[in-house]
Amino acid sequence: MRRPRSSAASELAAPPEPHFPGRATIEAYGGGGFRFAGMSHRGSILALPSGIWAWAPRTAQEINAASLERVFGARASVDLLLVGTGRELVPLGPALRSRLREASLIADVLPTAAAASTYNVLLAENRRVAAALLAVE
Secondary structure (H helix, E strand, O other), X not given: OOOOOOXXXXXXXXXXXXXXXXXXXXXXEEOOEEEEOOEEEEOEEEEEOOEEXXXXXXXXXXXXXXXXXXXXXXXXXXXXXXXXXXXXXXXOOHHHHHHHHHOOOEEEEEOHHHHHHHHHHHHHOXXXXXXXXXXXX
């Protein structure tokens, strides 16, 4: 698995390749990261049909349309986006909710633990689901 770059500028850039290509369940979360497909990643993730990607946001306030650009690009294969906002549920702002509606994406906002568990259930049902999950300590 690739290690994230250390500079602040590169942390904001989207990685060119997923950590894991394809769909995989979230095996564990906490300690500032996630386990999936026998791998571990420190930091937040996007789980899309194309793979599991590193995701720059660290707080719910950093979740915006730009941070979800990869999700908007996958909208043809996603019906539901689960957004894990950390330990607590933090509603998405009105501008982002509007942008998601315009893209015909239904977003369900939950604490990260609930979002990861729900993602696994829906993935097992072969549903067209994606997840944007903030890491929690």
